[in-house]
Amino acid sequence: MNQSPSLPLNTENEYIPLIIDLDGTLTPTDTLIESIIRLIKNNPLDGLKLPFWMLSGRAVFKSNIATRADFSVENLPYRQPLVDYLRSEKEKGRRIILATAAHRSIAESVAKHLGLFDSVLASDEKRNLKGKIKLEAIRETVGERFVYAGDSAADLPIWKAAEAAILVGASSQVSKAARRMTPIEREFPRINPGGIVWLRALRIHQWLKNLLLFVPLLTAFSFLDGSKLTTMIVAFFAFSLAASATYVVNDLWDLENDRSHPRKRNRPFANASITIPTGITVAAGAMMVALMLAAFISNGFFLMLLLYITLTSAYSWVLKEYVLIDVVMLSLLYTLRILAGAVAISIPTSSWLLAFSVFIFFSLALVKRCSELVSIGQIGGEAARGRDYRVTDLIVLWPLGIGAALCAVVVFGLFISAAETQARYVSAQLLWFVAIGLIYWLGRLWIKTARGEMHDDPLVFALKDSGSRMTILAMLLATLVAHSIHIG
Template sequence: MGDTSNMPLVVDLDGTLTPTDTLQESLVRLLRHSPMSLLCLPLWLMRGRAGFKEAISKRVTIDAQKIPYCAPLLAYLHEEKSRGRQIVLATAAHHTTAEEVSRHLGIFDKVLATHAGNNLKGLAKLKAIQENVGGAFVYAGDSKADLPIWKQARAAILVGVAQRTAAQVRCEVSIEREYPKLSSGVAVWLRALRVHQWIKNLLLFVPLLTTFAFADINKLGSVVLAFLAFSFAASATYIVNDLWDLESDRAHPRKRLRPFACGALPILHGLLVAGVALGLSLGVASAVSHGFLGMLVTYLVLTSLYSWVIKEYVLMDVLMLSLLYTIRILAGSVVIGVVISSWLLAFSAFLFLSLALVKRCAELVSLNEVGAGATRGRDYRVSDLVVLWPLGVGAALCAVVVFGLFISAPETQARYATPKMLWLVAIGLVYWMARLWVKTSRGEMHDDPVVYAIKDRGSRLTVIAMIGAAMAAYFVTLELQP
């Protein structure tokens, strides 16, 4: 077909230049800032695709600096531009979005995009290209919808194209460049679902352990089902939260690599998986008991309030996080039908407040290391560390004090065979919490202290030792000298 290296290079936007879908991102942003707009979507859809995009673009704009780009393709476009090749952006996205991207990247000679009444996709895009560029061009695209354009192009650039579609294109035109799709396999979905965070839901087993009823198979089975229900619900909320926080996550040094933030997973797929996970969660919860279902719904309401409103307010967010940890213990007590003691509730409240503050301090330390002064999407500044450090350490010590008072309580003295052995647990708590705070100050803490504790050998050994000491205090009778 001859040399095509000097022919105009026409580039698609959604799925090609960027792995994300700008229309879906616009919808998420619109619903975040104006939830009532959801009621208007059916009316806008009646205007056709071009009219729908026009209605969305009037209300929100995409920040071209924040969306992810296909780095290898973008590097190639810059290289071709530097040697004088004409680069054209041709997309079904609304023209306001396309022009914003063009201004940001500064490499396009011309922009062809959707205007009111003309949705630039498929044959409509091909016609616009032929009218504005001519018949000799190279086209970079990503999907089956681009086949009519590739058939008329002199060469193709394939970006994340499915194997079957790629084979069809190879039969029609020569391939100038080919870039693989971002990985979206099982491992990526496990990251999006945050299966490693399911460890938090082991708190449901706490009432089973504190009542030493783990030998009761029926109760154990019920708690296992409750664990699965909470885990599915948590994964659903994690996905929705990640979609809600796309902009702020992309400004974060580590969160920008999350599957939805970097464009490895489509937004629409995320919503579908979240819906399925939520349905499974509610189904399993209803099979456990109506009381537990009520606790799960309460958790979903509170975590939604946290994600949509409360996390933007300083300190209120960490208080809500500590409540979300504690509600897992309450849910576990509902499953096995026991009443949680005020000692356990007070201890949990202070302990989880300290862990929540560890999480915030770790984020601020990370931001400080890269020279940032404040979090995006949350009302925290690096200068707040002087207040958050003592508050978090103080909360940890309060938890230890509550535990010490629990050891001396008459009901504990009557229930445990050797209650004085529980002081070993108290010592373990002091060491473990102090260790977490020291690691945080050194910048070694993961964003989530629970995840860090799982990976940290010292934390694992300390927690195991504390559990062993608590069980020994309950079962083993020793004559300890005062």
């Protein structure tokens, strides 16, 4: 295969106008898709109008979305190596033009934000600036001699007409086709998301929360039952895959807020290391597998999974924006996992366990919220973006969270004294060591939070933190001994 030689970097070529595409090139994301998400988030009823707008043509479609979406470009992920290159070319006196199929309002906002472009060519309500129409607009603006920076097969006709090409994140197939057409001035290679990036996008570490499904199996001391254990493993993967699918949707729903967050801005969808269409496809596949696994276990468990998906979606889309309602919902979602585990293996759930779980998970949810506010306060912020919480709320949230933790311990203490506990455990008095362990462990979590050291979900932190692991293992051992060994 013959390839065109690289464009020589001489004075003549340096001053050939440079035309830059936006979506997929200057930014790795797609501003139209993000605008649609933003539009539906602002007004879900507008989402029903999308098919009718499309019937009027893509230009009108984009214009209607842009005028209603209130799209912000300040926190968009930009390809920094390309931006740096454009700045260096700008300093040499080169004319740089943004030419994009995105709506003019978005393109002009990007141009104003970056301060790099001499002019902007973009779509409006009358024309969709893509393919041949974009090429005509470029020729009308700069003439026949120009260098074009793009990323996709849609850019091939423009590269064919250009003096040279700048390849930005292009696939190997597109790159080969472009090299046959024109010299390459510069190439910014595609960085494909690796396994670690996908693990972060699907939040595999959050699967640890679904170990709560095994709680009924443990409290019933049926963990040696092979059939029930197998069922619980299948249930675990069903919940985990469904959870990953909802995490992806939640990240897409929350793109703008995540990009303003000190830690969440590095999430794969926030920084566009994974494209939105790819994420949606993977999420849909994971959800389908999850539902099939749940249906295989039982109709009851399938309904529990549907309830979980409904509640977690309501939390992600609406309820998490309301103060305290969000943490109450989180505590219920944790408790729901325990109930689902009981349904999967047909084991009745103790009212003591449910009361204990609601209090302890309410406390852990507040740990998560307080840790976020502490982080925001450390960088001089005043409020959480997209949530109705302020740093000043910590004065109320601290005692509320610690009080809920102590309520969980009190419920556990009452459980120890209950007649059913005395009947089921050989040495029920040993469970007081578990109560002491709970006091220490929950206190440790709150101290870590106050110090700004709680950087993970508290359940994930508990499995990473050696002190927490030792405490939890000691409590489990005390529970087993209390159940099976007579002391005094």
